[in-house]
Amino acid sequence: MPAPSLLQFTGKSIYCSVADAHIDPWIPVDRAIITHAHSDHARWGSKHYLAHKDSEPILRLRLGQDISLQTVEYYEKFVINGVTFSLHPAGHIIGSAQVRVEYGGEVWVASGDYKLEDDGFAVPYEPVKCNVFITESTFGLPIYKWQPQKEIMSEIDNWWRQNKSEDKASILMGYSLGKMQRILKNIELQDKVIYAHGAIYTLNERLRQAGHDLPELTLVTKETDRKLFRGSLVLAPPSVDSSTWIKKFNPYSLGYCSGWMALRGAKNRRAVDQGFILSDHVDWPDLNTAVRETGAEKVYVTHGYTSIFSRWLNDNGIEAGEVHTMYGNEDENEEEEVVQDLSAGIEAYQQHKDSLDNEISSNSEPSTKKSPKGDLGV
Amino acid sequence: MKQFAELFMNLDRTNKTNAKVELMKQYFLSASDEDKLWALTLFTGRRPSFKVNRTMVKEWAAEEAGIPMWLFQESYQSVGDLGETISLLLPRNKTEGSDKSLTDWFYYLGMLPSMTDQEKHDHILQAWMQLSQHETFVFNKLLMGSFRIGVSQTLVVRALAEATETDSNVIAHRVMGQWDPKDTTFEQLILDKGENDNASRPYPFFLAYPIEGDVSDLGNPNDWFAEWKWDGIRSQIIYRNNELFIWTRGEELSTDKFPELHFLSGVLPNGTVLDGEIVSYMDDKPMPFNVLQTRIGRKNLSKKVLDEAPVAFLAYDILEANGVDLRGLTQEQRRAELELIHKNVPNQFVFNLSPLIDFKEWPVLSELHMLSRQNIAEGFMIKRKGSTYGVGRKKGDWWKWKINPLSIDAVLIYAQKGSGRRAELFTDYTFAVWGEDGKLVPFAKAYSGLTDVEIGQVDYFIKRNVLEKFGPVRTVKPELVFEIGFEGINESSRHKSGIAVRFPRILRWRKDKKAEEADTLEALKGILAVYK
Numbered sequence: 001m002p003a004p005s006l007l008q009f010t011g012k013s014i015y016c017s018v019a020d021a022h023i024d025p026w027i028p029v030d031r032a033i034i035t036h037a038h039s040d041h042a043r044w045g046s047k048h049y050l051a052h053k054d055s056e057p058i059l060r061l062r063l064g065q066d067i068s069l070q071t072v073e074y075y076e077k078f079v080i081n082g083v084t085f086s087l088h089p090a091g092h093i094i095g096s097a098q099v100r101v102e103y104g105g106e107v108w109v110a111s112g113d114y115k116l117e118d119d120g121f122a123v124p125y126e127p128v129k130c131n132v133f134i135t136e137s138t139f140g141l142p143i144y145k146w147q148p149q150k151e152i153m154s155e156i157d158n159w160w161r162q163n164k165s166e167d168k169a170s171i172l173m174g175y176s177l178g179k180m181q182r183i184l185k186n187i188e189l190q191d192k193v194i195y196a197h198g199a200i201y202t203l204n205e206r207l208r209q210a211g212h213d214l215p216e217l218t219l220v221t222k223e224t225d226r227k228l229f230r231g232s233l234v235l236a237p238p239s240v241d242s243s244t245w246i247k248k249f250n251p252y253s254l255g256y257c258s259g260w261m262a263l264r265g266a267k268n269r270r271a272v273d274q275g276f277i278l279s280d281h282v283d284w285p286d287l288n289t290a291v292r293e294t295g296a297e298k299v300y301v302t303h304g305y306t307s308i309f310s311r312w313l314n315d316n317g318i319e320a321g322e323v324h325t326m327y328g329n330e331d332e333n334e335e336e337e338v339v340q341d342l343s344a345g346i347e348a349y350q351q352h353k354d355s356l357d358n359e360i361s362s363n364s365e366p367s368t369k370k371s372p373k374g375d376l377g378v
Numbered sequence: 379m380k381q382f383a384e385l386f387m388n389l390d391r392t393n394k395t396n397a398k399v400e401l402m403k404q405y406f407l408s409a410s411d412e413d414k415l416w417a418l419t420l421f422t423g424r425r426p427s428f429k430v431n432r433t434m435v436k437e438w439a440a441e442e443a444g445i446p447m448w449l450f451q452e453s454y455q456s457v458g459d460l461g462e463t464i465s466l467l468l469p470r471n472k473t474e475g476s477d478k479s480l481t482d483w484f485y486y487l488g489m490l491p492s493m494t495d496q497e498k499h500d501h502i503l504q505a506w507m508q509l510s511q512h513e514t515f516v517f518n519k520l521l522m523g524s525f526r527i528g529v530s531q532t533l534v535v536r537a538l539a540e541a542t543e544t545d546s547n548v549i550a551h552r553v554m555g556q557w558d559p560k561d562t563t564f565e566q567l568i569l570d571k572g573e574n575d576n577a578s579r580p581y582p583f584f585l586a587y588p589i590e591g592d593v594s595d596l597g598n599p600n601d602w603f604a605e606w607k608w609d610g611i612r613s614q615i616i617y618r619n620n621e622l623f624i625w626t627r628g629e630e631l632s633t634d635k636f637p638e639l640h641f642l643s644g645v646l647p648n649g650t651v652l653d654g655e656i657v658s659y660m661d662d663k664p665m666p667f668n669v670l671q672t673r674i675g676r677k678n679l680s681k682k683v684l685d686e687a688p689v690a691f692l693a694y695d696i697l698e699a700n701g702v703d704l705r706g707l708t709q710e711q712r713r714a715e716l717e718l719i720h721k722n723v724p725n726q727f728v729f730n731l732s733p734l735i736d737f738k739e740w741p742v743l744s745e746l747h748m749l750s751r752q753n754i755a756e757g758f759m760i761k762r763k764g765s766t767y768g769v770g771r772k773k774g775d776w777w778k779w780k781i782n783p784l785s786i787d788a789v790l791i792y793a794q795k796g797s798g799r800r801a802e803l804f805t806d807y808t809f810a811v812w813g814e815d816g817k818l819v820p821f822a823k824a825y826s827g828l829t830d831v832e833i834g835q836v837d838y839f840i841k842r843n844v845l846e847k848f849g850p851v852r853t854v855k856p857e858l859v860f861e862i863g864f865e866g867i868n869e870s871s872r873h874k875s876g877i878a879v880r881f882p883r884i885l886r887w888r889k890d891k892k893a894e895e896a897d898t899l900e901a902l903k904g905i906l907a908v909y910k
Contacts, residue, residue, distance in 0.1 A: 142445050143453045143466035262466065264390060265458055266802060269830070271393055308452050315446065 006083075006101060007108045007134070009300070009323045014110050014134065016101060019080035022046075023099050023110045026326040033085065035112025036096035037062065037177060040327050050078075052087050054095030054123075057210040058177060058203065074123065090114035091125030092280050093178030094207065100128050109294060110134040113327075115279070116286040117149055120185040121212075122178075127293035135291060136327070137304030138281040139259050140312075146259070146283040152276050153186040159255055159274050160190060160233055169229040169249040173272070174257035176200045176237045178280045181207065183235070183257065184214055195220050195234040197245070220248075241270065259283075291318065303327040379483055380475035381409060382417060383513045389529060398529055402537035411564040412481040418567075419559045421534045425523040428490040430498060432460065432522060438499055442506065443467035455795065455850055456802060461518030465511050473510050484559075487520060531582075532770040542568060547582075550769045555579030556631060577618040580625040581651060581697045581705065582769045586759060586776035593760070593779060594740040601763055603709060604735040604743055606755035607778055608692055609667045609865070610657030611674075615639065615691060617646040618701070626656075637679065638689050638728055645723050649701030652693045652716070653767075654732060657754075659690035662727055664754045668868050668880060693720065694732040694759075697767060705767035709775075712767070750781045756865065757781045783863035783881075784905055786811065786897045787888055790858045791818055793840045794851050796825070804840040804852070805833055809862055809882075811875070812898045819899050821875040822862055827884030836887075859891040860884050867906050877902055 008015045013025030013032075021031045028045030035041050037051070037058035044063050051059060053071035060067065072078060074097065077086045087097035090112055098111040109130040118124040156172065163170040174180055176199045184194070184204075196204065196217040204217050218224075220234065229249050240246050241254060259279025260266040267275040282290055291299055291313065299320040301310040306322035313320035385405045389398055402421075406414055419426070440450040445467065457463040478486070486505065490498055502521065509517055519525040535553065539546035552568055556578050589596075596602060612627040622643040624633045633640075636656060646652075658670040665687075673679060673687045696716040697705055704712055713734075720731050735758070737743045743758065750757050757780040765775035788809035796805035806825050810818035828836065836858065843855035863885040870878035877899075 141453050141456055142443060142449060143457060143463065145466070145470065260802075263457055263802070264462055268390065268393075269803070273391065275391075305452075305456075308449065312449060 005132075006103050006106055007110065007132070009325070011324075014325075016080075016083060018103055019083040019085070019101075021080055021083075021085075024112065024327065031080075033099055034059065035090065035099060035110065036093055038093065038113065038175075041112060052095040052097045054210075054212075055097075056095075057206040058095070061202070061206055088128050089123040089126050091116065091119065091122050094122050094181060094212070096122060098128055100130065106131050108132040108134070109296075111136065111290075113138070113281060114290070115282050116290060117146070119149060119182045119280070121181045125290075127290065129295050131296060132298045132300065133291060133294045133296035134300045134302060134323070135287070135309075136281065137287065137301050137306055137309040139279060139283050140287055140301070140305035140309035142284045144259065144262055144279075144283045145285060146277060146279060149182075149186060149278070152257075152278045153183075156183065156255070156257075156276055157188045157190075159253070159276075160187075163253045164190065164231040167230050167251070169232055169234055169252035170255065171234045171236055171240075171246065171249055171252050172255045172257065173236050173238050173240065174278070175280075176203050179257050179278065180204070180235055181212075181214060182278075182280070189215060191232055193218050193228075193232065195224070195229065195232055197234075197236040197240060199237045200235045241272065379478055379480055379509070379513050379516070381405070382413065382480045383475070383510070383516045385417075386516050386527065387512050389527060393528075395533065399533050399537045399540070402529070402534060403541045406538055406541035410479065410481070413479055415559045415562070415564040415567065416480050416484050418534070418538070418553065418564075420520075420525050421527060421529065422531060422553050424559075425525055426484070426487075426520075427523045428487045428521060430490060430502075430521060431495075434495065434499075435464070435502065435518075435522065436460070438502065439464040439467060439506075442469070442503065458796065458802075461522060461524060462515050464506075464518050465515035468506055468514060470511060471507060471509065473508060475510050476508055476513055483517065483520065490521075530770075535582075535769075538568065544568075547769050550582040551579065554582060555625075577621060578616065578623045578625075578631065580614045580616060580623070581653075581703075581767075583612060583614070583627055583653070584695075584768045584776060585771040586778040587771060587773050589760070589777040589779045593743060596740075596760065596777070599738060599740055599743070603713070603761045603763055604737060605694055605732045605759045605761070606735070606750070606753055607757045607759045607780065608655040608657050608664060608732065609754065609756050610655040610664070610670060610689075610692070613654060613656045613691065614697070615642060615646075615650075615652045615654070615693075616698075617642065617650045618648060620644070620648065622646075624656075635673075635679070636689055636691075637684070639691055641725060642723075642729060645729075646719065647700060649698060650719065651696070651698035652691070652719075653695035653697055654691050654693035656689050656691055658687050659727070659730075660688060664690075664692070666754055666866055666868070668866060668878070690728045690730055692730050692732040695767065708764050708766065709761050710763040747779065747781065783865055783883075783885070784867060784879075785861050785863045785885055786902055786905070787859055787891060787895070788821070788862045789818055789856045789893045789896045790836070790854055790860060791820060791856050792851050793854050803833060803837045805837070807836075807860075807884075809860065810856070811896060811902055813875075814899065818856055819875045821873065821877055821899070821902060822864065822879050822882035824860075824862060824882045824884050827863075828887065832887055856893045859888040859893060859896050861886050861888055867902075869906065875899060875902070877906060 004017055006016060008017060012027045013022035013029060015022050021033055022029045023033045024035055024041040025032050025046060026043050030047045032046040032049050034049055034051040034055060037055045039062065042059055042063060047068065049067055049069045051071060053073060056069060056071050059069060072087055074087055074089055077084055084102040086100045088100055090096040090098045092113040092115055096112060098109050101108045107130040109128050111134060113136050114125050116125050160170045180200050194215060194217050197220060201217050201219040204214055208214050226248055234249060253273045255274040255276060256270055256272040257276040257278040259277060259281060261275030261277045299313055299318055300323045301320055302323045302325045310320035310322045385401060388401050392398060436450060440447050453467060454460060454463045490501060493501060505517055506514055535546050535550045539549045555576050557567060614625045616623040622633060622640060623631060624636055624639060626632050658665040669687050673683050676683060693716060696712050699715055704715060723729050735746060747758060760777040760779055762775040788811050790807050791810045792808035793804040794806040796803055808820050808823050810820045813819040839858060840854050844852045845855055846853040862882055864879035864882045866880035868878050869876060
């Protein structure tokens with residue numbers, strides 16, 4: 001009987017049977033190694049979590065204050081039952097990591113979500129040599145070719161400036177986690193006051209409290225004087241466009257940052273005034289570069305254009321297979337989150353804020369979660 | 379080209395009517411006369427053909443992009459628009475935009491038809507190499523004659539009227555009919571104050587609004603005409619300078635398609651324009667639309683086709699008599715003129731009047747309305763006696779009062795991704811009803827009828843419940859039930875169900891029903907027995 005693969009696709013996670021550890025499981029398990037804090041990769045209910053230290057504030061916000069979580073630095077090795085694990089920068093969002101797994105002279109890398117361009121906030125992606133590479137393929141078609149970040153950011157600058165001159169609010173939509181921090185680090189901050197929807201505000205506060213250098217945002221509340229929005233920048237998660245929340249900003253221009261904006265169809269469907277083609281995933285050229293640089297003999301393609309990209313790799317002499325996972329729904333999850341936020345109304349934000357405040361005080365006490373032994377039995 | 383590509387992208391991006399008009403107006407105010415004329419050509423749906431083979435263009439693009447054909451096709455599947463796909467796949471040029479004008483590019487494209495394939499290849503590649511991504515997209519749309527813009531003719535006319543400070547009815551009339559940008563100028567077409575000699579030029583059609591609320595809200599029934607709403611092809615018949623022209627509503631000159639009506643040449647007085655419906659007509663009564671459908675689109679109208687699906691013209695309005703524009707007269711006055719013309723024409727069944735319905739009170743009309751299907755009509759047209767003939771769709775004078783569609787509850791079984799605005803979403807559905815053997819039998823495809831939110835939800839379901847893939851088609855777990863409406867029903871040997879329905883569309887999502895509770899083929903055949 002041939003030995004089972006080092007990592008297996010079990011239909012509930014990417015699983016290492018030797019270590020009995022799951023990478024990004026989508027059902028509750030005993031030990032979960034989390035590549036990054038987006039809700040399609042970091043799911044609720046597992047007994048023990050392990051992730052990069054920069055993921056901690058968000059994981060606790062999203063999965064619960066009292067989860068059992070061990071954090072590590074990039075490159076820090078931890079051994080479970082003879083299998084050596086380490087996390088490596090994936091450049092996708094803050095704290096995002098590729099999981100390197102080594103056992104018996106064989107190296108596998110599960111890359112989660114990643115991009116190659118340095119976004120000025122997340123630690124930039126680094127290629128990791130391996131025998132087997134597990135890659136996403138969200139934008140795995142040759143129609144997706146991103147422009148340099150600098151160009152997109154200056155498009156955003158110009159759009160805001162133009163709206164300002166017309167005395168309109170600039171409502172910029174994008175994922176709360178990742179996209180918004182990237183934008184804040186790279187656009188020209190034309191005003192001292194930047195407004196934000198509750199979902200973004202809460203995350204931003206979390207990250208600031210964790211010591212990240214991000215500008216302070218101003219929460220939009222029912223009481224905020226509407227006149228103040230004129231000419232201002234308002235950051236919002238996707239799908240506020242179909243809510244009543246947005247009405248108070250009139251007159252406004254609506255922008256949306258997403259890789260999907262590369263297609264007219266997607267852009268028109270969203271009915272935004274301006275689409276900015278900005279993605280935290282690799283585009284086609286970078287996807288190919290990434291695969292090449294790992295030197296992998298075998299590639300597994302997960303969420304996205306799995307069958308297409310694996311066929312392309314096979315045609316080009318790299319053995320590849322497609323894998324069905326439950327990743328790649330960050331959009332939908334985020335939208336659900338927002339809908340809940342909206343229906344719960346302003347009270348929900350207040351609760352968010354309260355819990356945040358409580359946590360600041362609890363953070364000052366020594367906590368058990370940083371126990372050197374860790375919960376994964378390292 | 380830069381300016382035009384920008385206009386196109388901006389129009390594409392906004393869905394606010396006023397913004398669109400303003401964008402076009404600014405273009406008409408700033409572009410050169412030559413470019414304006416070409417832009418107008420495109421905006422009014424005139425798409426010059428350059429005789430290029432789409433398959434070849436695809437191959438050249440794939441080659442330039444350095445990808446195999448299958449990957450090109452997959453990309454095309456995802457984008458849903460060939461011109462856009464190519465513009466995304468080609469290597470990006472470092473260009474700020476092309477200095478050549480829209481007109482220059484049309485002449486550039488005009489050289490293609492006389493070229494060999496190799497020359498065409500070089501010619502097109504040379505263009506691709508100097509255009510920005512958006513320009514390449516627009517160029518490809520021109521190249522393949524697939525240029526479409528989400529702007530109605532009414533809006534184009536409004537923008538042009540505002541830019542030239544001319545009455546919009548005048549502009550609407552001037553841009554209609556046959557003209558070619560190569561042998562006219564913007565001046566001649568739009569600005570010329572004198573009547574030009576374009577004998578074939580039709581008038582813009584006046585269109586009706588669907589009636590809202592109850593018909594009795596229209597007030598005094600004596601102020602209104604009612605006619606059956608015929609299920610045919612809306613047409614204008616023009617006889618000027620001893621020449622007959624038949625225009626259909628899609629602004630297509632279709633004189634050749636209806637030889638039965640050619641006798642009107644010489645029978646009608648010169649300078650006559652009639653508005654009405656071409657319907658298939660046998661034994662002095664109209665036939666369902668599907669009879670007419672058998673001859674639409676045929677290049678050769680054989681004797682057999684003409685025998686099996688003869689047509690008649692049911693006139694309901696007259697727009698010009700003795701060369702005089704009558705659109706300013708009231709509906710009642712025009713009806714009198716129309717009846718006068720009809721009286722003097724032989725063969726009155728082929729050129730017939732759409733009869734006025736006799737009614738003194740609204741409840742009478744409501745009762746007659748229920749007989750629409752028996753009369754092969756889609757309901758009523760209700761027209762204000764005192765109204766003039768307008769341009770485009772205007773509220774208040776012409777109303778259409780349609781019968782409710784036939785409907786049946788069916789199960790979603792196949793899905794395919796849409797294109798354009800709906801690319802990447804599963805929006806094209808096939809529906810089935812339960813056959814006698816307890817199996818689902820597909821009977822209709824429908825694309826429209828759901829809100830964007832519902833489309834999103836259905837798409838979400840489909841992506842998680844695919845059973846099999848056949849090319850672009852997905853077999854979906856039969857679970858979702860929809861009420862499917864349709865206008866007509868007929869036997870069909872081409873469909874597995876033995877039935878063909880006309881204009882199927884989704885009326886609503888029956889979230890309250892399970893798949894087992896959907897209707898049966900037997901129920902569908904029951905409807906057929908009643909209405910065929």
